[in-house]
Amino acid sequence: MKELLPEETIISSELFREQMVMMVKSEHILKVCEIAKNDPELAFDFLSFVAGVDRYPSTPRFEIVYQLYSIKKNHRFRIKCRLEEPTEGLPRIDSVVAVWPTADWHERETAEMFGIVFNNHPDPRKLLLPDHWKVYPLRKDFPLEGSETETPDLPQ
Amino acid sequence: MSTQAPLTNTAREEILELNLGPHHPSTHGVFRAIVELDGEIVVNVTPHLGYLHRGFEKTCENKHYHQVIPLTERCDYMGASSNSLAYCLCVEKIIDVEAPERAQVIRVIMAELSRIFSHLFWLGTHAHDVGAMTPLFYTLREREEIMNLFELVAGGRLMPNYLRIGGLNKDLEVGFLERLKAFTDTFDERIDDYETLLTKNAIYVDRTKGVGILPLDDAIKLGASGPMVRASGLAWDIRKSQPYCGYDQYEFDIPVETGCDVYSRYLVRVQEMRQSNRILKQAIRKLPDGPIIARKAGVIFPPQEEIYTRMESLIHHFMLVVEGMKPPAGEYYQCIESPRGELGCYLISDGSSNPMRLKWRAPAFVNLESLALMSRGRFFADLIAILSSIDIVLAEVDR
Numbered sequence: 001m002k003e004l005l006p007e008e009t010i011i012s013s014e015l016f017r018e019q020m021v022m023m024v025k026s027e028h029i030l031k032v033c034e035i036a037k038n039d040p041e042l043a044f045d046f047l048s049f050v051a052g053v054d055r056y057p058s059t060p061r062f063e064i065v066y067q068l069y070s071i072k073k074n075h076r077f078r079i080k081c082r083l084e085e086p087t088e089g090l091p092r093i094d095s096v097v098a099v100w101p102t103a104d105w106h107e108r109e110t111a112e113m114f115g116i117v118f119n120n121h122p123d124p125r126k127l128l129l130p131d132h133w134k135v136y137p138l139r140k141d142f143p144l145e146g147s148e149t150e151t152p153d154l155p156q
Numbered sequence: 157m158s159t160q161a162p163l164t165n166t167a168r169e170e171i172l173e174l175n176l177g178p179h180h181p182s183t184h185g186v187f188r189a190i191v192e193l194d195g196e197i198v199v200n201v202t203p204h205l206g207y208l209h210r211g212f213e214k215t216c217e218n219k220h221y222h223q224v225i226p227l228t229e230r231c232d233y234m235g236a237s238s239n240s241l242a243y244c245l246c247v248e249k250i251i252d253v254e255a256p257e258r259a260q261v262i263r264v265i266m267a268e269l270s271r272i273f274s275h276l277f278w279l280g281t282h283a284h285d286v287g288a289m290t291p292l293f294y295t296l297r298e299r300e301e302i303m304n305l306f307e308l309v310a311g312g313r314l315m316p317n318y319l320r321i322g323g324l325n326k327d328l329e330v331g332f333l334e335r336l337k338a339f340t341d342t343f344d345e346r347i348d349d350y351e352t353l354l355t356k357n358a359i360y361v362d363r364t365k366g367v368g369i370l371p372l373d374d375a376i377k378l379g380a381s382g383p384m385v386r387a388s389g390l391a392w393d394i395r396k397s398q399p400y401c402g403y404d405q406y407e408f409d410i411p412v413e414t415g416c417d418v419y420s421r422y423l424v425r426v427q428e429m430r431q432s433n434r435i436l437k438q439a440i441r442k443l444p445d446g447p448i449i450a451r452k453a454g455v456i457f458p459p460q461e462e463i464y465t466r467m468e469s470l471i472h473h474f475m476l477v478v479e480g481m482k483p484p485a486g487e488y489y490q491c492i493e494s495p496r497g498e499l500g501c502y503l504i505s506d507g508s509s510n511p512m513r514l515k516w517r518a519p520a521f522v523n524l525e526s527l528a529l530m531s532r533g534r535f536f537a538d539l540i541a542i543l544s545s546i547d548i549v550l551a552e553v554d555r
Contacts, residue, residue: 016487019489046379067502071390071392076398076489100379101525102378104525105522105525128209129209138214142214
């Protein structure tokens with residue numbers, strides 16, 4: 001259904017238990033999302049969530065998931081992007097807040113939990129975690145019980 | 157008597173930053189916001205979340221699939237069974253199992269009781285926030301009866317932890333259906349009582365009508381769902397649009413209002429309680445006999461009595477407790493209509509006995525995003541009414 005519309009931005013698509021997932025190139029995510037929202041056939045006017053996935057130790061390490069819904073057409077769809085971990089700094093991807101304003105808080109949560117920078121995000125502050133934490137708790141290499149030095153209750 | 161010096165223009169123009177919460181009863185939990193005020197008018201609201209963040213998603217990644225169920229109920233403790241329903245449906249899809257007919261109907265009963273339970277408490281506290289103290293006592297009376305029903309069926313009063321992957325923990329207790337029937341028979345009249353207290357109450361209508369306007373366009377852009385969009389004129393209910401648990405076999409309407417304000421949200425939720433009661437009555441009538449949990453060795457727990465009598469069942473039970481079950485690798489997104497809106501569970505399985513990733517799409521978290529838009533330009537007192545009309549549960553917002 002979806003293969004016809006966007007151009008060569010697609011890497012692969014997969015069907016599992018009647019749910020369609022499409023992997024797209026991360027540099028084209030904004031373009032893909034704009035088409036998904038504005039194309040009259042797709043009309044994905046509702047973004048359910050944006051989530052991060054850490055596939056450590058396999059590479060590419062990160063995935064960003066966009067779960068879409070069309071109220072007009074009553075269909076759901078999932079877009080995914082893979083992100084390499086760069087040798088220095090944090091992985092980056094374009095923000096989709098301009099397409100769906102609801103992505104704002106979802107992207108802020110993903111950013112602080114996985115350490116992913118969303119380019120052009122209007123409000124890149126932390127959302128749930130304390131400002132003085134410099135760690136990314138939902139990464140697989142972060143211990144479940146936290147750490148006394150890295151996640152203190154109060155700023156040191 | 158001393159007279160105050162007249163305000164200078166600079167003092168008049170200064171924006172006051174007020175810290176609201178996190179410990180304040182009107183914020184319904186540990187919600188904190190920085191409110192910028194120009195006199196009594198709200199200029200901007202900046203929510204600061206995370207006071208109840210417990211790392212739910214991280215914890216789930218370190219638990220077996222069956223162990224996650226009680227954790228999900230601690231997200232939205234006001235509609236506890238809705239949470240475990242979303243999670244169980246999602247896992248059942250991945251392992252390709254369907255709950256038996258009887259379990260499906262009982263699940264609907266539990267989900268609709270949770271909806272009434274949540275809306276009752278919302279109604280009482282919301283009315284209290286805008287100055288009407290009486291409704292709270294009446295709504296708590298009916299809520300108490302629902303808690304008694306939960307206790308009867310599962311033991312837990314607030315979080316029953318009754319659903320299991322593939323079905324239910326155990327069958328209904330003797331006498332449950334009679335008590336449920338007595339509840340549903342009187343509940344419609346009880347809703348009439350609440351309505352006499354509020355629907356045409358001049359003070360209540362003054363405080364809520366035209367307050368907290370959320371146009372449908374903005375509601376969709378901001379991802380609002382549930383009663384929030386239905387009060388803005390969109391007849392969207394996941395129970396109708398993408399039915400689960402056999403909701404397509406029940407007769408009920410989607411209450412819609414077009415006022416886009418706090419009063420419309422009140423009307424929608426009251427009507428939803430009536431519709432839930434309608435569903436409950438049908439569920440009691442159609443409840444079939446049969447098993448309450450699906451059978452799949454090595455994936456779903458065998459029934460309790462078999463563990464004591466059959467060797468294979470004992471072994472399967474032991475292995476499930478020690479090693480957990482290993483679903484096939486894959487991913488699924490299951491969403492349901494919770495009391496607050498689209499409650500979604502996105503689960504990635506990598507074939508091991510722990511979820512690789514579990515993302516909880518909490519409706520209260522997303523609905524809260526529209527708070528700033530709704531309260532700008534309104535009085536500070538309206539902000540409290542607007543906040544309570546969103547019906548947030550902070551445990552779900554922060555997870």
